[in-house]
Amino acid sequence: MLVRDIMTRKVVTVTPDTQLEEARRLMRRGRFRHLPVLEAERVVAVLTDRDIARVLGDAVDGAAGEPRRPVREAMSGPVVTVTVFDPIEDAARIMEERDIGCLPVIEDGKLAGIVTESDLFHVLVWLMGLTEPGTRLELRVGRLTDVLPRVVDVLCTSRAPLHSFLVGPARPTEPRRILLRVGTIHPAPLIAALRQVPGVEVVEPLPAA
Amino acid sequence: MTADGACFAWNPAILDYNFGAQHPLDPMRLRAFLDLLEDAGLLAPDDPRRLTTTLATRDELELVHRPAYVDAVQKLSEGPPYDEALAELYGFGSDDNPAFEGMHQAAAAIVGASLAAARAVAEGACGHAFSPGGGLHHALPERASGFCIYNDIAVAIADLVHRREWKVLYVDFDAHHGDGVQAAFYDDPRVLTFSIHETGRHLFPGTGFLREMGVGAGLGYAVNMPVSAFTTDDSWVEAVEAILPGLAARFQPDIIVSQHGCDGHAWDPLSHLRLTTSAFARAAQLVHELAHDYCDGRWLALGGGGYDVLGVVPRAWTLVWAEVAHQPRPETVPEPWRDRWQVFATDPLPARFLDDPAEVVPPIPRDPEIVDENRGKVAMVREFAFPGLLRTAFPWPGQDRPRWPEQRPAAQSRTERVDTAKGPAFLRDLAPPSLVARLDIDPGMRAFMRRPDREHKLLINIAGLPDTNLTIAHTPEGVIVGHVSMTEAEGRWAPVPRLYEVAIEIAAGWRRTHLASHLLRFVTSADYVEDYILVALGYTWHWDLDGSGLNAFQYRTMLSRLFAKYGFDVQPTDDPEIMGSETNVLLARVGSRVPYDVYETFHNRLFRRAAWAF
Numbered sequence: 001m002l003v004r005d006i007m008t009r010k011v012v013t014v015t016p017d018t019q020l021e022e023a024r025r026l027m028r029r030g031r032f033r034h035l036p037v038l039e040a041e042r043v044v045a046v047l048t049d050r051d052i053a054r055v056l057g058d059a060v061d062g063a064a065g066e067p068r069r070p071v072r073e074a075m076s077g078p079v080v081t082v083t084v085f086d087p088i089e090d091a092a093r094i095m096e097e098r099d100i101g102c103l104p105v106i107e108d109g110k111l112a113g114i115v116t117e118s119d120l121f122h123v124l125v126w127l128m129g130l131t132e133p134g135t136r137l138e139l140r141v142g143r144l145t146d147v148l149p150r151v152v153d154v155l156c157t158s159r160a161p162l163h164s165f166l167v168g169p170a171r172p173t174e175p176r177r178i179l180l181r182v183g184t185i186h187p188a189p190l191i192a193a194l195r196q197v198p199g200v201e202v203v204e205p206l207p208a209a
Numbered sequence: 210m211t212a213d214g215a216c217f218a219w220n221p222a223i224l225d226y227n228f229g230a231q232h233p234l235d236p237m238r239l240r241a242f243l244d245l246l247e248d249a250g251l252l253a254p255d256d257p258r259r260l261t262t263t264l265a266t267r268d269e270l271e272l273v274h275r276p277a278y279v280d281a282v283q284k285l286s287e288g289p290p291y292d293e294a295l296a297e298l299y300g301f302g303s304d305d306n307p308a309f310e311g312m313h314q315a316a317a318a319i320v321g322a323s324l325a326a327a328r329a330v331a332e333g334a335c336g337h338a339f340s341p342g343g344g345l346h347h348a349l350p351e352r353a354s355g356f357c358i359y360n361d362i363a364v365a366i367a368d369l370v371h372r373r374e375w376k377v378l379y380v381d382f383d384a385h386h387g388d389g390v391q392a393a394f395y396d397d398p399r400v401l402t403f404s405i406h407e408t409g410r411h412l413f414p415g416t417g418f419l420r421e422m423g424v425g426a427g428l429g430y431a432v433n434m435p436v437s438a439f440t441t442d443d444s445w446v447e448a449v450e451a452i453l454p455g456l457a458a459r460f461q462p463d464i465i466v467s468q469h470g471c472d473g474h475a476w477d478p479l480s481h482l483r484l485t486t487s488a489f490a491r492a493a494q495l496v497h498e499l500a501h502d503y504c505d506g507r508w509l510a511l512g513g514g515g516y517d518v519l520g521v522v523p524r525a526w527t528l529v530w531a532e533v534a535h536q537p538r539p540e541t542v543p544e545p546w547r548d549r550w551q552v553f554a555t556d557p558l559p560a561r562f563l564d565d566p567a568e569v570v571p572p573i574p575r576d577p578e579i580v581d582e583n584r585g586k587v588a589m590v591r592e593f594a595f596p597g598l599l600r601t602a603f604p605w606p607g608q609d610r611p612r613w614p615e616q617r618p619a620a621q622s623r624t625e626r627v628d629t630a631k632g633p634a635f636l637r638d639l640a641p642p643s644l645v646a647r648l649d650i651d652p653g654m655r656a657f658m659r660r661p662d663r664e665h666k667l668l669i670n671i672a673g674l675p676d677t678n679l680t681i682a683h684t685p686e687g688v689i690v691g692h693v694s695m696t697e698a699e700g701r702w703a704p705v706p707r708l709y710e711v712a713i714e715i716a717a718g719w720r721r722t723h724l725a726s727h728l729l730r731f732v733t734s735a736d737y738v739e740d741y742i743l744v745a746l747g748y749t750w751h752w753d754l755d756g757s758g759l760n761a762f763q764y765r766t767m768l769s770r771l772f773a774k775y776g777f778d779v780q781p782t783d784d785p786e787i788m789g790s791e792t793n794v795l796l797a798r799v800g801s802r803v804p805y806d807v808y809e810t811f812h813n814r815l816f817r818r819a820a821w822a823f
C-alpha cells in the first residue's frame with residue numbers, strides 16, 4: 001500500500017502571514033490538528049494546534065485587544081515530507097522516529113495531500129479486520145514454516161470468513177504469534193481443528209493466571 | 210389489559226427460525242421455555258395477556274434494513290438450490306447463518322412480535338411487554354451476523370422514535386456486544402445504548418470497547434462496559450448497578466428497551482462469562498425499577514442469546530417474565546417439566562430457578578484480579594457517562610477512594626446577600642440537607658435530572674453526603690435558583706488527593722443576572738479552597754442546552770470565560786474522552802496552598818499516552 005492510497009487529499013493550508021486566530025478557526029471548523037504552511041506553493045512548515053496554543057494560549061477564545069499574531073511566529077520548520085509513491089510503512093516509520101503526527105505528501109514538487117496518524121490508524125484497524133464483526137484468535141506457534149501450511153488448510157476447510165491474518169517478525173525470546181480475525185460467533189469447531197495441528201497453541205482466556 | 214399490566218408477544222412461526230440440527234441456536238429453547246411458563250402457572254395457553262402478532266411488513270423491516278438485503282433474504286428464503294454468491298454477499302455463506310427455506314417469514318415473525326410488543330407499550334395497552342423470541346442484536350442493515358437475520362430491536366426502537374420521538378434507553382445484557390443496535394443509532398442522541406458484555410478480546414463481535422461512545426450528535430450516547438472473561442455474578446451485578454441508575458438519571462428516558470440474552474451463564478458454550486440466573490434476575494428487577502422511576506413504567510423486554518438450551522434459557526426467561534408480569538419470582542422448577550425435558554438434556558436439569566453461584570460456578574483463581582479489572586473500567590465508564598454530581602448521588606462500592614478527612618472544609622457555613630437584576634438572592638455554602646429540603650426549587654432548575662422535582666431530591670441527597678460541599682442560591686421567598694457543588698472526584702482523579710469536582714447550575718430564568726459569577730466568587734473566596742484542586746469537567750453530552758439559546762461551542766466559551774474570572778484555567782490534555790469532541794473542556798483551579806507534589810500528580814493525570822503493543 002502506498003501513501004497515495006491512504007492520504008487525505010483535500011487539504012486546508014495557510015501561509016506564514018495568515019493570522020493565528022484564523023488558523024485556529026480553520027482547524028476547529030475542519031476538525032483537524034495540522035495545517036501545512038505554504039509559501040509560493042512550497043511547503044515550509046506544518047502548523048499544529050499545540051504550536052498555536054503555545055503562542056495564543058487556550059484560556060479564552062479569541063481574546064479581544066490582543067495584538068494579532070501571524071502563523072510565522074508559531075510555526076517551526078524545517079518540514080519532513082513524503083511522496084505519493086512511498087510505502088505507508090515508510091511514512092509510519094518517519095512519523096514514529098521523529099515523533100510527529102502528520103506528513104505533507106509531495107507530488108511533482110507540489111503538495112498533493114497529507115498523511116496523519118489517524119490515516120495510519122485507520123489502515124491498521126482495517127488490516128486487522130476490525131471493521132467486520134468477528135472473533136479474535138491468537139495462536140502461538142512453533143516453526144512458522146512447519147505449521148503455516150496446516151493452519152492455512154484448517155482455515156480454508158472451515159466456512160468461517162477470514163477477515164484478517166497477521167504474522168509479525170520473530171522475537172528471540174518469545175514464541176511466534178499469528179493473529180486472526182474470523183467472522184463467526186461460534187469459533188469452537190475451528191479452535192478444535194486448530195488444536196489438532198502439531199505446534200499450534202490457541203490462546204484462550206483462563207480462569208487462572 | 211391495563212397500563213400497569215403486562216403483554217406477552219409471541220407468534221408460533223418464530224419456532225421456524227432454525228438454522229439446522231447442528232446449530233447452537235436451537236428453537237427447542239423457546240418450546241421448553243413456553244412449556245415451563247405454563248407449568249409454573251405464569252402464562253396459560255389462552256391467557257388474555259398474549260398479543261396477536263403478525264409478520265413485519267417490508268416497510269417495517271426497511272426502517273433498518275436495506276431493500277436489497279430484504280430482497281436477498283426473500284430470494285434465499287425460497288429454498289435450495291441457493292445462489293452461493295448472493296448468500297455470501299449478505300452474510301449467509303458461513304455456518305453461523307446458513308440460508309434456510311422460509312427464513313424470511315420466520316425472521317419477520319420475530320420482528321413482528323417485538324414491534325407488536327413495542328406498540329402495545331407505546332399505546333398504553335400495557336405497561337411492560339416481553340417478546341422472548343426477539344433480541345437479535347447483531348443483525349446489520351445489509352448483512353446477517355451472529356445468528357441474527359433481521360434486527361427486531363433496532364426496528365422496534367426506530368418505530369418508537371418515528372412515531373413518538375421518544376428518548377429510548379436500550380440496555381443489552383447479552384454476553385456479546387450489542388453491535389447491531391449500537392450501530393443503528395450511533396449518531397442519534399435520542400437513543401442511548403448501553404451494553405455490558407464480555408470484552409471483545411476473545412469474543413465475537415470483537416467490539417464494544419470503552420471508547421466506543423457514539424459519533425456526531427450521538428457522541429456520549431453509546432455506553433459500553435466490557436467485562437473480563439470469567440466474570441462472576443457479584444462483579445457483573447456491581448457493574449450494572451454502578452452504571453445503569455446514573456445513566457437513566459442523566460438521560461431521563463421515555464421508555465426502556467432491554468435485551469436479556471442469557472449466554473453469559475457459566476454453562477453457556479459460547480461465552481467465557483461465569484454468571485448465573487441470579488444475576489439475570491437482578492438485572493431484570495433493576496430495569497423494572499428504573500422503568501417505573503423514569504418512564505411511567507414503560508418497558509419492553511426482549512430475549513436474545515442463550516445456548517444452554519434447556520439448562521439455562523427456559524429458567525432465565527421465565528424469571529424475566531415473572532418480573533415483567535409482576536409475579537413473585539418462582540422458586541422450584543416444576544417436576545413434571547423436568548421429567549418431560551430431561552430426555553433431551555445431557556446434564557441433569559436444575560431444580561431451582563435461581564442458581565447459587567457457589568454451586569454452579571467452579572472456583573476462579575483469578576477472581577480478585579477480575580473484580581479489579583472490572584472496577585477500573587466501571588470507574589472510567591462512570592466518569593464520561595454521567596456528571597460528577599450524579600456520580601456522587603449514585604455511589605458504588607468500587608469507589609475505594611482514599612479518604613482525606615483532614616482536608617474536609619471547616620464546618621462553618623457562610624452566607625452572603627447579593628443583588629441581581631431579578632432581585633436579591635442569598636448564597637449559602639456547606640448547605641445542610643434540612644435547609645435544602647425546606648426550600649422550594651425553581652421550575653428552571655433541571656440541568657442534571659431534567660426535572661425540577663428530581664433535581665431537588667438530588668440536591669437534598671448531595672447536601673447530606675460526607676465530603677461534599679453544596680452551595681445554594683435562594684430567594685428571600687425560599688426558592689432555590691442556583692447551586693455550585695463540590696464533590697469528591699472518582700475514577701481517574703481518585704488518586705489525586707485534595708481534588709474536588711465542581712458543577713454549577715443556574716435556573717433558566719436567572720441566567721444573565723450574574724448569579725453564576727456571584728456564586729463562583731463566593732465559593733472561591735472561602736479560605737479552604739486554597740487547599741484544593743477544583744476541576745470542572747465539561748462533556749458536551751452532560752449539558753442540557755435546551756432553552757439556553759446556545760450551541761455547545763458557545764456554551765463552552767461562556768463556561769471557560771466565567772470560570773477564568775475565578776482562577777480556573779483550561780487544561781491541555783490528551784485524554785481521549787475530552788479530545789473526543791472539541792466542545793469538551795477541562796477547567797481547573799489549583800489552590801495557592803496545594804503542595805507541589807499534589808499538583809504534579811494532578812498534572813500527570815492529564816496526559817496518559819496509551820501504550821501500544823502488538
Ligand SMILES: [Zn+2]
Pocket residue numbers: 213336337497501506535
Ligand atoms: Zn411494573
Ligand SMILES: [Zn+2]
Pocket residue numbers: 383384385470472513514515
Ligand atoms: Zn450473545
